[in-house]
Amino acid sequence: MDPKMLSEGIVAGRRSAGQLAEAFDDLHPPLTEHEALVAADRCYFCHDAPCTVACPTDIDIPLFIRQIATGTPEAAARTILSQNILGGMCARVCPTETLCEEVCVRETAEGKPVLIGQLQRFATDTLMAADVHPFSRAASTGKRIAVVGAGPAGLACAHRLAMKGHDVVLYDARSKAGGLNEYGIAAYKSVDGFAQAEVDWLLKIGGITLENGKALGRELALEALRSEFDAVFLGVGLGGVNSLGVTGDEKDGVRDAVDFIADLRQATDLTALPVGRDVVVIGGGMTAVDAAVQAKLLGALNVTIVYRRGKDRMGASAFEQDLAASRGVRIITNAQPVAVHGNGSVREVEFAFTDDALTPTGQTFRLPADQLFRAIGQTLNGDGLPELDGRKIAITGAGRTSVAGVWAGGDCAAGGDDLTVTAVAEGRDAAEDIHAQLMK
Known part of the structure; x- marks a missing residue:
C-alpha cells in the first residue's frame, strides 16, 4: 500500500494521477x-x-x-x-x-x-x-431583459428569450457560467469540460451578452435592473449553506460539501487536491453522495455518510445510495450530530441516534474524522429580494414574483424540486411568460 495512504491528516496525492484518471472516468460511457x-x-x-x-x-x-x-x-x-x-x-x-x-x-x-x-x-x-445550433432568432423585438444567474434556470430562460428576438444580458457571480452544472455536481458525471462546452454551444443562438463576476446585492441591485431593463429574471440559486449548529462546527477540517465539490470540479491536477484519511459527510441528498464518493475516489480510507432520518427518507435516490456503497462509502441513518471534537482541528464527530420523530434515543457514538463535510441544505442569500415564501422567493404562475416585471426560477424559487431538469423547465416557462407580457 502507498505509504501516503497511511498518513494522518488532510493531504494531497493519496492516489497517483493514473489511478485518479481511472477513478474519475465517465460514470456512464456514451452509447455507440x-x-x-x-x-x-x-x-x-x-x-x-x-x-x-x-x-x-x-x-x-x-x-x-x-x-x-x-x-x-x-x-x-x-x-x-x-x-x-x-x-x-x-x-x-x-x-x-x-x-x-x-x-x-x-x-x-x-x-x-x-x-x-x-x-x-x-x-x-x-x-x-456536428457543431450545429438547431434554433435561430426571431426578428428583434427591441426589448432588453436581464437574467441574473447563469445556472440551468438562467441559461434556459436566456436562450428562450433570445430565440424570441429579445436581447438578453446574462449576469453571473462566478468567473464561469453554468451554475451547479459547472461547480456543483460530481466530476465523474460530466467529464471533458462538457458543462462549458454546452454553455458555449447554447450561446450560439446569439443575442445573449454574458457578464461574469457580477452578483445580485454586490455589483447588481434589483431596482436598478428594473429601471434599465424591460424585465428581470432571477435564477440566482442558493448561495448559503446551513450550519450544523453544534459545538465545534468552526474547527479546521470542517467545511461545506459544495465548496469541496467546486474545488474538485475546477482542479486541473487532482493529485494536488487534499483529502482526509477519515472523512465524514453529514446529509442525505445528492450533494452528500457526490462529496462522499469523490472523497473516496481521491483516496480517503474511511468515508461515512450520516443522515438524521431513515434511508427511505434520503434525498439521494436508491441508485445514488447504491453507487456510494459500491465505492466503499458507509451510510449510517437515524443519527444526528451533537458535537465536533478536536483541539483546533476536527478529530471526532459525536452523534446521537434518533427515532423517526428525530428525538434522541439516548445512545451516542463517535466517528474519527480529520475532514467533515456539511451537506444539510442550502439557503438563499441576498438583500432587496422579492417577497419570500419560507426561505425562497415566492412565485405564482410561470415564475412571477411579488415585484412587477420580475420573474424567478430554479433553486431560489419556492415550489419546485432542486433538480437541474426542473430548473430548466422553470426558466423556459418564465421566458415564455415574459415574452407574452412584453408583447401584449
Whole structure:
C-alpha cells in the first residue's frame, strides 16, 4: 500500500494521477451507434407515454427514441432541445431512475427500463458534435431583459428569450457560467469540460451578452435592473449553506460539501487536491453522495455518510445510495450530530441516534474524522429580494414574483424540486411568460 495512504491528516496525492484518471472516468460511457439502436428498439413507443408525463420538461420521449431508431439522431436532438435546451447535461445528471425510467413500461413489466437518459445523451452529443445550433432568432423585438444567474434556470430562460428576438444580458457571480452544472455536481458525471462546452454551444443562438463576476446585492441591485431593463429574471440559486449548529462546527477540517465539490470540479491536477484519511459527510441528498464518493475516489480510507432520518427518507435516490456503497462509502441513518471534537482541528464527530420523530434515543457514538463535510441544505442569500415564501422567493404562475416585471426560477424559487431538469423547465416557462407580457 502507498505509504501516503497511511498518513494522518488532510493531504494531497493519496492516489497517483493514473489511478485518479481511472477513478474519475465517465460514470456512464456514451452509447455507440449500434448500442443506441439496440436500446431504442426496446421502446414500445407508448401513445400515452408515462415517461413523457414524468419528465419535468415534457420531452416527447417516444418520438425522440423513434427518431434514433430510424437513424436520425439529429432530429431526435431537436425534439429534446426544443423542450430542454440543456438536454445534454440533463442526460448526464438527471435522476432518470426516479423519473422517466421509473415509470417506463419496460421497467414495470421486466424491471429493466429503456435507457432513456443514455439515449438522450447519444442524440444531443451527436448534434453538438456536428457543431450545429438547431434554433435561430426571431426578428428583434427591441426589448432588453436581464437574467441574473447563469445556472440551468438562467441559461434556459436566456436562450428562450433570445430565440424570441429579445436581447438578453446574462449576469453571473462566478468567473464561469453554468451554475451547479459547472461547480456543483460530481466530476465523474460530466467529464471533458462538457458543462462549458454546452454553455458555449447554447450561446450560439446569439443575442445573449454574458457578464461574469457580477452578483445580485454586490455589483447588481434589483431596482436598478428594473429601471434599465424591460424585465428581470432571477435564477440566482442558493448561495448559503446551513450550519450544523453544534459545538465545534468552526474547527479546521470542517467545511461545506459544495465548496469541496467546486474545488474538485475546477482542479486541473487532482493529485494536488487534499483529502482526509477519515472523512465524514453529514446529509442525505445528492450533494452528500457526490462529496462522499469523490472523497473516496481521491483516496480517503474511511468515508461515512450520516443522515438524521431513515434511508427511505434520503434525498439521494436508491441508485445514488447504491453507487456510494459500491465505492466503499458507509451510510449510517437515524443519527444526528451533537458535537465536533478536536483541539483546533476536527478529530471526532459525536452523534446521537434518533427515532423517526428525530428525538434522541439516548445512545451516542463517535466517528474519527480529520475532514467533515456539511451537506444539510442550502439557503438563499441576498438583500432587496422579492417577497419570500419560507426561505425562497415566492412565485405564482410561470415564475412571477411579488415585484412587477420580475420573474424567478430554479433553486431560489419556492415550489419546485432542486433538480437541474426542473430548473430548466422553470426558466423556459418564465421566458415564455415574459415574452407574452412584453408583447401584449
